[in-house]
Amino acid sequence: MEKEFTKALQSCDKCSTFHDLCDCFDATVRPLVENCLCSALLKPVRDHVSPNECNPQVSQLRDVLCNIRGGSDDVWFFLYRTAGSLLSRFTKKRMRNDKCNVSTLAVNVFVLFYGRALPDLSKLCLRWDFLRDEKKNYESDEAYVHSNAAERRKLLMSSVLSVFSERAHRHYFTALWMPCLQHAAEAALHVHILHRMGDVILPYLTNPLVVADYLSGCFASGGLIAVLALHGIFILMLDHGLEYPNYYQQLYTLLTPDSFASRHRYDLFRLLDLSLTSLRVPAYIAAAFAKKVARVATLSPAPVLYFVLPFIRKVLQRHQNCLALIHRSTKEAFVPANDDHEVAHSDAGDRAREAGRLATTLFDGNDPFVPDAPLEESHALHSTLWELTALERHFIPTVPLMVSVFSSPAEDQAPLRYEKTYARLFTSEVTRPISKSQLPTVAYREPGSEDGALLFV
Numbered sequence: 001m002e003k004e005f006t007k008a009l010q011s012c013d014k015c016s017t018f019h020d021l022c023d024c025f026d027a028t029v030r031p032l033v034e035n036c037l038c039s040a041l042l043k044p045v046r047d048h049v050s051p052n053e054c055n056p057q058v059s060q061l062r063d064v065l066c067n068i069r070g071g072s073d074d075v076w077f078f079l080y081r082t083a084g085s086l087l088s089r090f091t092k093k094r095m096r097n098d099k100c101n102v103s104t105l106a107v108n109v110f111v112l113f114y115g116r117a118l119p120d121l122s123k124l125c126l127r128w129d130f131l132r133d134e135k136k137n138y139e140s141d142e143a144y145v146h147s148n149a150a151e152r153r154k155l156l157m158s159s160v161l162s163v164f165s166e167r168a169h170r171h172y173f174t175a176l177w178m179p180c181l182q183h184a185a186e187a188a189l190h191v192h193i194l195h196r197m198g199d200v201i202l203p204y205l206t207n208p209l210v211v212a213d214y215l216s217g218c219f220a221s222g223g224l225i226a227v228l229a230l231h232g233i234f235i236l237m238l239d240h241g242l243e244y245p246n247y248y249q250q251l252y253t254l255l256t257p258d259s260f261a262s263r264h265r266y267d268l269f270r271l272l273d274l275s276l277t278s279l280r281v282p283a284y285i286a287a288a289f290a291k292k293v294a295r296v297a298t299l300s301p302a303p304v305l306y307f308v309l310p311f312i313r314k315v316l317q318r319h320q321n322c323l324a325l326i327h328r329s330t331k332e333a334f335v336p337a338n339d340d341h342e343v344a345h346s347d348a349g350d351r352a353r354e355a356g357r358l359a360t361t362l363f364d365g366n367d368p369f370v371p372d373a374p375l376e377e378s379h380a381l382h383s384t385l386w387e388l389t390a391l392e393r394h395f396i397p398t399v400p401l402m403v404s405v406f407s408s409p410a411e412d413q414a415p416l417r418y419e420k421t422y423a424r425l426f427t428s429e430v431t432r433p434i435s436k437s438q439l440p441t442v443a444y445r446e447p448g449s450e451d452g453a454l455l456f457v
Contacts, residue, residue, distance in 0.1 A: 018160035038100035084175035194228035260300035303420035
């Protein structure tokens with residue numbers, strides 16, 4: 001494969017114009033790439049299986065491309081065109097091929113392009129340097145100079161200017177990845193694509209909002225898929241103005257012991273902290289998140305507490321109305337303020353009576369918090385963080401110390417730690433320096449001969 005591909009590229013080196021290069025590339029390199037992308041998978045894709053193992057032939061082609069001497073940005077540009085048109089033919093015309101189907105093609109395309117982002121156009125590394133000279137001559141041509149904006153847009157995709165155009169690169173990038181997203185379910189690529197969505201795929205699409213429906217469907221499905229889709233949804237909301245009214249409710253449902261024990265829990269923790277940073281988050285939402293995180297943490301691995309306890313403290317510091325969760329000395333009911341000033345007095349009275357009933361229930365020894373209810377019906381503001389008292393007896397000595405910090409009014413400025421594991425806890429303990437005054441006692445006196453004889457009694 002390497003020799004054939006290298007020979008095909010060498011034949012393209014003889015070209016002197018962009019159009020000759022396109023024709024030569026389609027005649028020599030394109031058949032090799034299409035044959036490789038349509039090759040059968042050696043093993044099916046699984047969440048725990050790297051796609052590289054599914055088709056070593058495509059993985060080998062990617063290694064060959066990465067090891068090309070000199071520049072290869074223009075080679076990748078033509079590969080994007082080739083793979084995008086191949087996917088378009090398979091999806092639109094529903095081509096019948098006994099050796100390859102759309103899901104197999106999507107997996108192979110993912111293996112070839114998954115780590116490839118758009119190049120820096122100001123520092124393009126070209127294999128065919130004549131493209132730069134042709135671009136300068138093309139831009140200085142009188143026909144191009146006197147053309148209007150609409151005519152230049154038409155010429156962009158069919159001329160040498162496309163190699164140096166961000167718009168063209170984004171166009172082919174989007175044409176490649178959108179069919180892969182459409183067939184991600186049947187190709188079992190959800191986990192692998194979502195894991196790279198926020199950093200590798202989303203920033204380089206023509207319009208990132210085109211993946212909003214895909215990410216929303218993944219986010220609403222729950223489980224590991226929803227945790228991985230959370231990053232993309234958050235980016236679309238923050239940077240591209242996506243409106244997602246049920247965002248906090250969907251995020252709230254992800255707080256489960258399974259997600260806290262998942263290997264992707266660090267992404268969930270980081271985005272959970274970012275989602276509750278704003279002071280505009282209503283108090284009942286902040287209280288519900290603090291309460292449920294504390295409840296789930298008692299059923300989760302111990303390293304999770306190194307994030308959970310500082311996180312809860314930061315939430316309480318940002319939202320002063322939630323301080324009743326850790327200090328409620330009387331049965332006085334807390335009635336959250338309502339932003340709607342036109343609420344009838346009877347409704348306000350009903351809310352006050354309901355809050356009083358919940359406060360009485362709490363002091364009778366019953367927690368009114370409903371973890372499985374919607375956010376507005378969870379009654380978290382009428383509850384208390386009794387989970388902190390339970391954690392004061394945790395087997396890890398550091399945990400009671402972190403709980404004791406809640407009694408201090410000082411603001412916590414320390415950054416949150418997301419990636420604590422049992423391995424890191426063990427390493428920190430065995431490598432911690434111990435002074436001579438703190439050496440553990442291994443024997444009360446030196447063993448003598450009589451002690452050795454007692455072993456055989």
